[in-house]
Amino acid sequence: MRIKLTSIMVEDQDKALEFYTKVLGFQKKHDFPVGEYKWLTVVSHDRDDLELALEPNANPAAKTFQQAMFTQGIPLAAFEVSDIAGEFARLRAGGVAFTREPTRMGPVTIAVFSDTCGNLIQLYQPG
């Protein structure tokens, strides 16, 4: 058993692909039509075997959960970075809304931003 795939719910898959590739810098890996939605995954530029599925939040239960977590300020995914100050500056200059600037928290430095698709995302830099 191994972890190769996880997912995050998004409001609009096309907009999510735009944000996750053009703003965050991930690469699209799969994009297959499935009914009115898509099987849509992205990967990091240096690890194409670990996929993140951008899953439609069409189920009202998903929307309710997502919205409640957002309001409480709780991120639904975390991405590791090696230069959190640099990423913070780059994304902020690109119009990304942060709810927490890089902040030291024990063994990591974290920052939190909105992915514009209904989720808060945490960046973390170990060490």
Place this chain on the structure above:
Amino acid sequence: MLLKRDVFARLCRARDILGELEDPAPSVEAVALRVDISPSHFIRQFEALFGITPHRFRTRVRLDRAKDLLATGRHSVTDVCMEVGFSSLGSFSTLFTRRVGATPSAYRRRVHPFVQVPGQLERAWVPGCFGLMGTLPASAFRSFREA
């Protein structure tokens, strides 16, 4: 943009107000003032946080609500139009068709068979992403390097 905690909370409150579908609907400016944010900053901050303008967000909520009501099959298209805050059936049908890809009546015909209990949607028609894996081609399980 870095949103302070209180501004973030106010923007979430504004999203909730816009989602309540009050009748009559408050203007976007009135919503901004209700959460104590300057209208000139409000639209820009809202869009940066939620990826959509306040006006379009409210429209999206209305159409989502309309989809739910149509799916239960208990309301006429006109009733649904009024219920979600549109005053013109024509503009509702046009907007619904453009965003959803089917007319309100066609959408109801397509989705209604999935409703098992009156007023209660059988959610199986809403895809769970991982449940769709069996429909994917084999190439979906290969990495770039293997391809």
